[in-house]
Amino acid sequence: MTYKIVESNCTGCSACEPECPNKAISETKDGLFIIDPNKCTECIGHHDEAQCVAVCPIDKTCIIDTSFPRYQAA
Amino acid sequence: MLNELNIEVSTPPPDLDAVLQQVAEHKGCGTEGGSGKASCGSGAGENDLPQEIWDKVKNHPCYSEEAHHHYARMHVAVAPACNIQCNYCNRKYDCANESRPGVVSEKLSPETAAKKVLAVASTIPQMTVLGIAGPGDPLANPEKTFKTFELIAKTAPDIKLCVSTNGLALPDHVEELSKYNIDHVTITINMIDPEVGAKIYPWVYYKKKRYTGVEAAKILTDRQLLGLEMLTERGILSKINSVMIPGVNDKHLVEVNKAVKSRGAFLHNIMPLISAPEHGTVFGLTGQRGPTAQELKALQDSCEGEMNMMRHCRQCRADAVGLLGEDRSAEFTTDKIMEMEVSYDLESRKAYQDAVEIERLAVSAAKKSEMETLAGEHSDISMLIAVATKGGGKVNEHFGHANEFQVYELTTGGAKFVGHRRVDLYCQGGYGEEESLSTVIRAINDCHAVFVAKIGGCPKNDLKTAGIDPVDQYAGEFIEQSAIAYFKAYLDKVKSGEIEHVVRGDAQIRQGALMASSAA
Numbered sequence: 120m121t122y123k124i125v126e127s128n129c130t131g132c133s134a135c136e137p138e139c140p141n142k143a144i145s146e147t148k149d150g151l152f153i154i155d156p157n158k159c160t161e162c163i164g165h166h167d168e169a170q171c172v173a174v175c176p177i178d179k180t181c182i183i184d185t186s187f188p189r190y191q192a193a
Numbered sequence: 194m195l196n197e198l199n200i201e202v203s204t205p206p207p208d209l210d211a212v213l214q215q216v217a218e219h220k221g222c223g224t225e226g227g228s229g230k231a232s233c234g235s236g237a238g239e240n241d242l243p244q245e246i247w248d249k250v251k252n253h254p255c256y257s258e259e260a261h262h263h264y265a266r267m268h269v270a271v272a273p274a275c276n277i278q279c280n281y282c283n284r285k286y287d288c289a290n291e292s293r294p295g296v297v298s299e300k301l302s303p304e305t306a307a308k309k310v311l312a313v314a315s316t317i318p319q320m321t322v323l324g325i326a327g328p329g330d331p332l333a334n335p336e337k338t339f340k341t342f343e344l345i346a347k348t349a350p351d352i353k354l355c356v357s358t359n360g361l362a363l364p365d366h367v368e369e370l371s372k373y374n375i376d377h378v379t380i381t382i383n384m385i386d387p388e389v390g391a392k393i394y395p396w397v398y399y400k401k402k403r404y405t406g407v408e409a410a411k412i413l414t415d416r417q418l419l420g421l422e423m424l425t426e427r428g429i430l431s432k433i434n435s436v437m438i439p440g441v442n443d444k445h446l447v448e449v450n451k452a453v454k455s456r457g458a459f460l461h462n463i464m465p466l467i468s469a470p471e472h473g474t475v476f477g478l479t480g481q482r483g484p485t486a487q488e489l490k491a492l493q494d495s496c497e498g499e500m501n502m503m504r505h506c507r508q509c510r511a512d513a514v515g516l517l518g519e520d521r522s523a524e525f526t527t528d529k530i531m532e533m534e535v536s537y538d539l540e541s542r543k544a545y546q547d548a549v550e551i552e553r554l555a556v557s558a559a560k561k562s563e564m565e566t567l568a569g570e571h572s573d574i575s576m577l578i579a580v581a582t583k584g585g586g587k588v589n590e591h592f593g594h595a596n597e598f599q600v601y602e603l604t605t606g607g608a609k610f611v612g613h614r615r616v617d618l619y620c621q622g623g624y625g626e627e628e629s630l631s632t633v634i635r636a637i638n639d640c641h642a643v644f645v646a647k648i649g650g651c652p653k654n655d656l657k658t659a660g661i662d663p664v665d666q667y668a669g670e671f672i673e674q675s676a677i678a679y680f681k682a683y684l685d686k687v688k689s690g691e692i693e694h695v696v697r698g699d700a701q702i703r704q705g706a707l708m709a710s711s712a713a
């Protein structure tokens with residue numbers, strides 16, 4: 120699995136972007152933010168909490184994307 | 194006199210520690226009044242502060258109401274990210290009064306922000322102060338904030354820089370702040386007791402973890418006070434903002450006042466919570482009310498014996514541009530800035546500012562001579578008056594055009610600025626004249642009189658019915674001089690038995706919503 124950002128909730132505040140240990144988060148041309156599922160490791164191996172979830176001011180905005188398989192630490 | 198006007202944004206004098214200590218010990222301004230108290234009521238007045246500090250802040254519109262008549266500030270938002278959550282803040286929209294859902298105030302890159310500042314400063318010579326504040330916390334995204342300051346310091350060294358923060362990340366950046374020659378820092382401190390803090394802050398994000406409840410508030414208050422101490426150690430001036438939340442921290446703010454004073458803060462600005470369900474904030478939704486005008490003034494008065502209080506904060510929108518209540522931000526949208534040829538002319542800005550100083554001297558001279566007529570008078574009577582002004586220290590705005598009224602307290606000690614009331618109707622929309630008049634009356638209901646440049650017959654009669662004296666005889670004249678003359682005449686009438694002095698009721702506070710945790 121990976122995390123994803125619920126577009127309709129995101130305020131574009133950019134708080135999550137610098138916190139991601141994998142540089143998986145980037146700004147879209149609309150000024151909102153998205154997570155690259157190929158880079159997101161759910162913060163496993165880096166932090167106890169998913170950083171984007173911990174810092175995001177809007178609840179239920181950074182959520183698990185179940186359409187991807189669970190991340191496996193290499 | 195004029196050569197003293199250069200405000201250095203440079204390393205503070207070596208003895209600033211001593212000065213800060215003096216400030217901390219300084220007792221706030223009383224009502225003894227006298228000459229030169231031109232801006233006493235705003236908290237930062239010539240006689241209230243040590244000369245070194247006064248020289249630093251006297252042209253800063255956020256510190257001195259009197260300066261706000263002549264100088265403008267602007268804010269830019271480069272870093273909307275925040276590291277804490279406040280119950281009075283709705284992170285989705287930055288101004289509930291104007292919220293068109295989904296519209297947050299423009300996020301600028303440091304380069305665009307710097308260009309905007311230069312564009313504004315070369316168009317408006319009064320623009321002397323740049324603040325980086327909310328939405329968000331500038332130190333939650335320090336790279337962008339410092340980049341912006343660096344770019345501006347290079348081209349426009351005469352512009353003073355200030356930064357507003359919730360304090361969580363402050364200790365990590367004090368060192369860097371001192372490098373950038375930023376000499377004004379505002380910290381929003383709403384509590385020093387984590388139990389109180391838990392009712393204001395749902396969580397903080399600190400060292401890669403989210404903390405909640407009392408634990409979160411404990412981290413926050415420790416970091417805020419540490420940051421304040423570090424600023425004081427390095428001679429960086431710090432102002433404290435507090436949001437007064439009745440039933441949550443109102444009584445506690447007296448403790449906060451003592452704590453920040455003992456750590457060297459030079460000014461304390463207690464602002465009312467502005468709360469309504471449509472703001473979508475936690476407090477708005479739970480029905481937490483804001484203070485009334487009398488409650489706010491009583492708290493400010495009780496802290497004033499302790500240190501300088503700031504009473505003129507307008508809780509401006511983060512991207513507002515202009516003098517007093519005016520907002521010229523529409524002239525400086527990103528599209529327009531990008532097309533502008535900006536040439537920054539230090540010389541002409543200096544010439545303008547010199548002219549302003551001459552006008553300011555005239556204002557204080559006029560007040561001084563009027564005060565002499567009150568010499569020897571003693572009376573327990575005090576009253577508030579509301580003044581319609583568009584700047585320059587004069588009664589020069591029409592009643593119907595006023596977006597706000599400045600409120601002065603008159604005693605035999607003189608005229609003292611105590612705050613202002615916003616009456617603009619942009620956030621109501623579509624109401625008729627009757628409603629707007631009653632809004633005004635509610636907002637200045639604690640005043641005995643309203644000074645205006647001009648007023649129509651209808652509102653005049655309605656004001657009289659409400660017990661507020663509409664005064665247009667001082668049109669175009671200096672505010673404080675006129676106020677003292679009016680008060681003198683009032684006292685004479687009371688003495689002769691022509692009128693009876695009655696105490697006025699309370700008034701309603703209507704200001705812009707306070708949205709970002711670090712409202713400047």
Ligand code: SF4
Nearest residue numbers: 139159160161162171
């Ligand atoms: S869960 Fe961690 S790795 Fe994945 S996007 Fe969020 S911060 Fe980045």
Ligand code: SF4
Nearest residue numbers: 129130132133135175
């Ligand atoms: S922290 Fe949340 S609201 Fe802010 S940009 Fe990231 S996903 Fe959007």
